[in-house]
Amino acid sequence: MSRIEPFYDSEDMSICISANTKFGELKEQIAKDHLYFPLAWDENATLLQMLQLSPITSYSMIFGSWADNILGMNIKYKGKKLPLGGRVVKNVTGFDFVRAIAYGGWTVLEPIEMVLRLRPKDTIESLKISGEIDSLKTFCNDLKSSPWGLSIDVLDFYFENKKYAVHVTYHGRDHEREILNKEMHRRAELCKLDATNIDYQFPFKYTDNLTIIHTTISKTMYWCNKLQDALNGSGIIHFGNGTIFWKSESEPSECQLLNWTEELSQEGGFAKTKDFQPPVNEELQKSHNNFIAQLELEP
Amino acid sequence: MSDQTEVIDWQTEWTELLRKACPDAHVLTDPIELTAYENDGLGFHRYQPDCVVIVNSADDIAPILKVAQVCEFPYTIRGAGTSLSGGPVAVEGGLIIHLSRLNKVLEINKEDMYCVVEPGLVLNRLNAYLKPYGLFYPPDPSSGFASTLGGNVAENAGGIRCFRYGVTANYVLGVEVIQQDGTLVRFGGAAAQGGTANSFNWTSLMVGSEGTLGVITKIWLKLKPIPEKVWTFLAEYKDLESSTKAITELVHMPTPPVAIEFIDNAVVQLVENSKMAVGISKDAWVILTEIDGPQPLVDARVDELKQILGRHGATKVSAEDDAEKRLKLWKARKVAGGLMGQLSPDLMIQDAVIPRSYLQEVLQFIYDQGEELDIPVLNVFHAGDGNLHPNFLFDNRIPGDIDNIKTLSKRLIEKVIEVGGTLSGEHGIGNDKSCYLDKIFSEEEINFQMTILKALNLNDQMNPGKIIPQRSYVGCCAPHKMQRKGNQ
Ligand SMILES: Cc1cc2nc3c(=O)[nH]c(=O)nc-3n(C[C@H](O)[C@H](O)[C@H](O)COP(=O)(O)OP(=O)(O)OC[C@H]3O[C@@H](n4cnc5c(N)ncnc54)[C@H](O)[C@@H]3O)c2cc1C
Numbered sequence: 001m002s003r004i005e006p007f008y009d010s011e012d013m014s015i016c017i018s019a020n021t022k023f024g025e026l027k028e029q030i031a032k033d034h035l036y037f038p039l040a041w042d043e044n045a046t047l048l049q050m051l052q053l054s055p056i057t058s059y060s061m062i063f064g065s066w067a068d069n070i071l072g073m074n075i076k077y078k079g080k081k082l083p084l085g086g087r088v089v090k091n092v093t094g095f096d097f098v099r100a101i102a103y104g105g106w107t108v109l110e111p112i113e114m115v116l117r118l119r120p121k122d123t124i125e126s127l128k129i130s131g132e133i134d135s136l137k138t139f140c141n142d143l144k145s146s147p148w149g150l151s152i153d154v155l156d157f158y159f160e161n162k163k164y165a166v167h168v169t170y171h172g173r174d175h176e177r178e179i180l181n182k183e184m185h186r187r188a189e190l191c192k193l194d195a196t197n198i199d200y201q202f203p204f205k206y207t208d209n210l211t212i213i214h215t216t217i218s219k220t221m222y223w224c225n226k227l228q229d230a231l232n233g234s235g236i237i238h239f240g241n242g243t244i245f246w247k248s249e250s251e252p253s254e255c256q257l258l259n260w261t262e263e264l265s266q267e268g269g270f271a272k273t274k275d276f277q278p279p280v281n282e283e284l285q286k287s288h289n290n291f292i293a294q295l296e297l298e299p
Numbered sequence: 300m301s302d303q304t305e306v307i308d309w310q311t312e313w314t315e316l317l318r319k320a321c322p323d324a325h326v327l328t329d330p331i332e333l334t335a336y337e338n339d340g341l342g343f344h345r346y347q348p349d350c351v352v353i354v355n356s357a358d359d360i361a362p363i364l365k366v367a368q369v370c371e372f373p374y375t376i377r378g379a380g381t382s383l384s385g386g387p388v389a390v391e392g393g394l395i396i397h398l399s400r401l402n403k404v405l406e407i408n409k410e411d412m413y414c415v416v417e418p419g420l421v422l423n424r425l426n427a428y429l430k431p432y433g434l435f436y437p438p439d440p441s442s443g444f445a446s447t448l449g450g451n452v453a454e455n456a457g458g459i460r461c462f463r464y465g466v467t468a469n470y471v472l473g474v475e476v477i478q479q480d481g482t483l484v485r486f487g488g489a490a491a492q493g494g495t496a497n498s499f500n501w502t503s504l505m506v507g508s509e510g511t512l513g514v515i516t517k518i519w520l521k522l523k524p525i526p527e528k529v530w531t532f533l534a535e536y537k538d539l540e541s542s543t544k545a546i547t548e549l550v551h552m553p554t555p556p557v558a559i560e561f562i563d564n565a566v567v568q569l570v571e572n573s574k575m576a577v578g579i580s581k582d583a584w585v586i587l588t589e590i591d592g593p594q595p596l597v598d599a600r601v602d603e604l605k606q607i608l609g610r611h612g613a614t615k616v617s618a619e620d621d622a623e624k625r626l627k628l629w630k631a632r633k634v635a636g637g638l639m640g641q642l643s644p645d646l647m648i649q650d651a652v653i654p655r656s657y658l659q660e661v662l663q664f665i666y667d668q669g670e671e672l673d674i675p676v677l678n679v680f681h682a683g684d685g686n687l688h689p690n691f692l693f694d695n696r697i698p699g700d701i702d703n704i705k706t707l708s709k710r711l712i713e714k715v716i717e718v719g720g721t722l723s724g725e726h727g728i729g730n731d732k733s734c735y736l737d738k739i740f741s742e743e744e745i746n747f748q749m750t751i752l753k754a755l756n757l758n759d760q761m762n763p764g765k766i767i768p769q770r771s772y773v774g775c776c777a778p779h780k781m782q783r784k785g786n787q
Contacts, residue, residue: 012655093736099468100500145409146524147528150524150592176600183595242492284501293754
């Protein structure tokens with residue numbers, strides 16, 4: 001028996017669940033207790049699929065990455081279930097393999113069960129802000145670095161050839177949402193943008209052809225233009241975190257992904273798709289290989 | 300641990316080699332000077348190093364590690380030495396590499412909301428540098444006035460506001476590390492919010508590694524905008540049960556407070572009998588909590604907070620937005636540890652985390668156990684995270700007191716593990732808690748933990764005796780140790 005076994009504790013707002021659970025199933029199980037796991041985005045995809053694609057999603061703006069919200073896991077190691085981490089929200093007992101795996105997108109040592117930190121669900125409201133691209137950029141930049149940026153759940157920039165929009169999501173009691181709504185309208189007006197209430201859902205599905213780019217916030221537009229030229233299609237920038245989800249008819253070639261990663265890796269970023277992620281970067285090759293040898297795993 | 304410790308046999312020529320390797324650094328060997336490096340914030344577990352090098356530049360470090368490699372002596376990295384788990388002490392003697400002078404802010408990037416710092420920079424100084432940019436670095440250990448960012452990263456420090464903002468690990472985008480063989484590597488960087496491709500995330504392994512996986516020489520940190528408005532609330536309760544019920548409701552708020560701190564009535568009495576008194580009724584159990592953000596929104600939340608705090612039989616609830624008065628409340632909270640020194644000559648501060656639904660049960664358990672062993676127990680801790688910090692008061696001179704402390708600590712740890720908790724939430728394991736590791740981890744888990752050390756820390760030369768108790772450095776200079784290992 002592992003130290004970590006499947007459980008659900010609504011009072012402590014945590015759950016240990018198979019990594020292959022579809023998000024829709026998790027959602028249903030916890031909704032009755034007014035809880036949710038905000039970082040997952042496709043009800044038909046499994047938790048592991050989404051985690052491995054990108055630890056940064058829309059709600060990372062407020063809740064951080066998946067890695068910040070996975071408290072523990074069981075992995076399969078040498079044919080046995082091995083527990084890592086635990087079920088509490090702070091844990092510095094030993095090396096942080098939970099984060100190391102959750103942030104690694106790695107398929108060699110992958111979670112079979114995960115302990116997730118859940119959040120109390122509130123009424124959520126979204127606005128679509130539309131107008132000129134430069135004004136939208138100003139809107140996003142000003143918002144993310146103002147104190148209001150601390151109260152925004154989602155700041156997603158939609159990028160398509162000559163079609164741009166920003167989606168802002170926030171939660172709260174009625175009077176709180178009213179204040180937030182008013183402020184977002186004021187900011188939109190200042191930037192000569194239109195703001196309309198919508199029911200915002202992350203528009204892409206896991207089954208779409210998705211390319212993920214991790215870069216700095218200021219370089220997201222440069223990368224969106226590059227992806228537009230190379231692949232066509234459309235993208236969502238998670239503006240607070242510098243991550244791009246790009247959807248296109250065709251996938252980029254391995255060569256393109258490698259070239260992009262070479263450029264992105266100057267600052268620690270990279271490009272990947274579901275089927276391809278760049279090889280271990282040169283800088284960490286030696287540590288990686290040493291470690292793999294100690295773990296007695298195939299490189 | 301101390302009776303098992305075997306110090307190495309330091310050779311004077313090693314000191315000379317170190318001086319030559321980094322002529323600009325300060326090399327200390329005078330026993331009087333070395334005394335300052337004997338212990339950390341815990342105060343006990345004293346181990347004198349043989350030599351200390353205070354480096355002036357990160358370039359000094361690789362040559363030092365090369366000397367250590369050739370001469371085969373153990374070394375320990377030290378920031379400000381405020382650790383509360385015995386992290387920066389030279390359990391087996393050898394060298395301490397002191398990094399406090401590597402204290403520069405290398406970059407502040409307002410648009411991308413990150414900064415790059417050297418590891419010796421003191422946390423609160425970073426926030427002073429960031430203020431003009433309208434940004435701040437949220438993790439806030441109470442030692443922020445002294446502790447360094449390198450130490451914070453190596454311990455994965457937490458603090459009062461981490462309930463809402465998260466711990467150090469949530470903010471470290473990348474690190475530059477000098478590995479045992481002197482190689483400089485960079486893990487992550489400004490664009491690394493998405494982690495790593497195709498491998499472990501090495502930055503995450505470095506965070507909380509307690510100086511056992513390399514010397515961190517540069518850190519990329521994520522930043523947040525400074526909140527415009529802050530309200531601090533103080534609620535008084537007549538008993539433990541009412542206060543823990545209020546905590547549960549606060550934790551379940553969809554927009555929870557940034558901090559939820561618990562102060563028991565014994566600590567309140569101490570504070571109220573001191574110059575730091577803030578007018579709390581002396582027999583009260585207290586919750587200190589805070590909300591922050593943009594002004595209109597935060598102001599609109601005040602009533603709800605007051606209602607929640609008042610719902611569970613609070614005898615008094617006050618809300619404060621005046622900066623000076625708020626600061627006074629937090630000072631009263633933070634000074635508690637210091638005031639405990641008035642009650643007893645020695646103090647053991649524990650650090651464990653439990654699922655929050657067990658708060659009342661575990662707190663009551665600690666009070667009962669303390670009473671049984673005649674050890675006063677005082678509690679002031681990060682309740683929102685379930686991060687307990689029970690303080691055990693004792694007098695090392697009284698025979699039996701230290702044994703009672705060990706018994707009490709052991710019972711606490713066993714209870715914490717029984718309810719699904721863990722050994723440490725922010726102070727780390729060091730050499731203080733390593734003896735409990737096998738209570739929570741199975742042999743397989745400990746072996747798994749060891750693999751990373753075997754990959755990056757040959758012969759346990761870096762910070763031996765920490766995290767995993769059986770870690771002891773065996774270099775050619777310590778054949779007696781080899782013998783001991785063989786004898787075991
Ligand atoms: C009054 C007081 C209050 C405290 N409050 C809190 C609190 O609220 N939250 C909390 O989390 N902690 C708290 N602490 C504990 C302590 O301050 C933290 O653990 C802090 O992070 C240690 O930083 P430091 O610079 O003092 O590191 P040190 O104590 O010098 O070292 C700590 C560990 O980090 C390693 N290390 C240091 N620098 C490096 C580096 N550059 N590279 C690799 N390894 C390195 C050392 O080897 C050691 O193992 C408190 C301590 C005191 C005395």
